Amino acid sequence: MTNQKRFTHEPPPNPFPLSDIRAQLPDLLDYIKATQHSVTISNYGTPVARLAPLSALPPEQPTRSIAVRKLRDNLTATVWELHTHREPYQITHYRDPIAALLPVDLSDSQETPMTTPALRIAIWNESGGSGKTTIAVEIGYLLAQRTNPATGAANRVLLIDTDPQGSLTRRLGLMDDPTSPAHRLSTTVGNFLNDPEEAPPVPMTATNFPELHVIPSNNKLSKIDATLLMNDEDIGNLRKLLDQFEGQYDIILIDTPPSRGGLARAALSAVDHILIPVNSSMKSIENFNHVLEVVAQCRRFSPKLQVSAFVVTSYNKTVNHDREVLQILTEHYNAIAPTTSPITNRKAVFNDAMISRTVVPCWKPKDPAVQELNLVTDQLLSIMGATA
Ligand SMILES: Nc1ncnc2c1ncn2[C@@H]1O[C@H](COP(=O)(O)OP(=O)(O)O)[C@@H](O)[C@H]1O
Ligand SMILES: [Mg+2]
Structure with a gap:
């Protein structure tokens, strides 16, 4: 993953158009990891999924795993798979879990806020x-x-x-x-x-x-x-x-x-x-x-x-x-x-x-x-x- 954090000074667009993700996925994932913010992915203006920090994964729910590179190459298919089966993904980079991909309603209702106060x-x-x-x-x-x-x-x-x-x-x-x-x-x-x-x-x-x-x-x-x-x-x-x-x-x-x-x-x-x-x-x-x-x-x-x-x-x-x-x-x-x-x-x-x-x-x-x-x-x- 790149160390150039493109979104450090300015948050990425939210919602983020599905069509633009391919080129910017590593930067988006860096941003999510660094800030613990989620980013909604939209397709022609309709929210279709959410890229979120790992903490947003619902603990009781079965999850699938997908490598960053595989996700990038199969973005649209993965998003539609998510829509159909509603099973969240854990995104991995060289086997390390780094972020989550969630269906929109699931991420809205079950995102666990970081509860430990700073x-x-x-x-x-x-x-x-x-x-x-x-x-x-x-x-x-x-x-x-x-x-x-x-x-x-x-x-x-x-x-x-x-x-x-x-x-x-x-x-x-x-x-x-x-x-x-x-x-x-x-x-x-x-x-x-x-x-x-x-x-x-x-x-x-x-x-x-x-x-x-x-x-x-x-x-x-x-x-x-x-x-x-x-x-x-x-x-x-x-x-x-x-x-x-x-x-x-x-x-x-x-x-x-x-x-x-x-x-x-x-x-x-x-x-x-x-x-x-x-x-x-x-x-x-x-x-x-x-x-x-x-x-x-x-x-x-x-x-x-x-x-x-x-x-x-x-x-x-x-x-x-x-x-x-x-x-x-x-x-x-x-x-x-x-x-x-x-x-x-x-x-x-x-x-x-x-x-x-x-x-x-x-x-x-x-x-x-x-x-x-x-x-x-x-x-x-x-x-x-x-x-x-
Ligand atoms: N343990 C130390 N030994 C020597 N010089 C120090 C030490 N700690 C800080 N300084 C120096 O003391 C000066 C004042 O420190 P600084 O942290 O700017 O203080 P303040 O923010 O309270 O004004 C700085 O030049 C700093 O490098
Ligand atoms: Mg000072």
């Missing part, structure tokens, strides 16, 4: 330079490499950039091309935050990581920050946007601006978990007395919101000050949330990975930083109650 995490600290964006990208990447036990497939990870500085967006290579849609307000969460009747932004694919979906940010989002504080009902709109993505992602990570303004509050109001990175400096923990106040205010939209973990980044165990920061967190702030194991200060490797628009596990797979990042990922999953 794990929603905001990465927040009012201090800039505390490691928010780094953690979002590195942990987001590692989570996408792991198998989700509920689905048996890799975690589907959505990263949302809500910082108008767009560091996460830039870091994922989406700003390097000046003509990239990532430079427009319409691709960010901005329009939807102003008006949830607006079409939701379509997640983009990170330049070097097709497994990571991203809703980008850029400096045009900064004007939304102030309007959100004036219309504070709108702060809850990001939560509505995430509700629309339910079933499509296993994990949603939101990178936030270094503030407690409208965008940061919108992010916190959309999630259940807050992860607070602390860059081994007292400055990074100075503002903590405000944290619980802001959390309490955001519970208006997100009743289960809690600080779930602290993670110390840029840690140097030979420096007294760094050890003190870790100690304050583990001893004094333990009542708020546990602290994960620290991530050691490795300027060269983290900065080089950033400049190269990649992540440390790809840049230097054998670097001890990768082990530390994996350990933190394990700890976060166990703290937040998921085992992906």
Whole structure:
């Protein structure tokens, strides 16, 4: 199957004309696998079948198996066979089941929605330079490499950039091309935050990581920050946007601006978990007395919101000050949330990975930083109650 996902930026036509499927079947199947969306197939405008994710196969129903290539070569016959016998097909690629082909009424009535809600995490600290964006990208990447036990497939990870500085967006290579849609307000969460009747932004694919979906940010989002504080009902709109993505992602990570303004509050109001990175400096923990106040205010939209973990980044165990920061967190702030194991200060490797628009596990797979990042990922999953 091709890695060129033709429908990643723009969903395919739905219904999809039967006559056009032959050439585009691999792309369509990639799209269905990546988004877990179904696509109806129509013949001269009449729906005749549905290409769907495997999860849509009714569990009790006998199914037949058909290889992608065979399906492509016998499309019309297969669709009519389906019409007559009403027995769904499992589509396979080199014997691996990858998608389903269902008769239209069966797929309408029995499609099993993905019921496990996405794990929603905001990465927040009012201090800039505390490691928010780094953690979002590195942990987001590692989570996408792991198998989700509920689905048996890799975690589907959505990263949302809500910082108008767009560091996460830039870091994922989406700003390097000046003509990239990532430079427009319409691709960010901005329009939807102003008006949830607006079409939701379509997640983009990170330049070097097709497994990571991203809703980008850029400096045009900064004007939304102030309007959100004036219309504070709108702060809850990001939560509505995430509700629309339910079933499509296993994990949603939101990178936030270094503030407690409208965008940061919108992010916190959309999630259940807050992860607070602390860059081994007292400055990074100075503002903590405000944290619980802001959390309490955001519970208006997100009743289960809690600080779930602290993670110390840029840690140097030979420096007294760094050890003190870790100690304050583990001893004094333990009542708020546990602290994960620290991530050691490795300027060269983290900065080089950033400049190269990649992540440390790809840049230097054998670097001890990768082990530390994996350990933190394990700890976060166990703290937040998921085992992906
Ligand atoms: N463990 C680490 N060791 C060394 N430098 C790090 C580490 N983690 C992050 N950094 C660097 O710290 C700087 C700020 O990190 P960043 O994630 O952008 O913070 P924030 O998003 O909170 O502003 C970046 O240059 C990043 O490469
Ligand atoms: Mg940042």
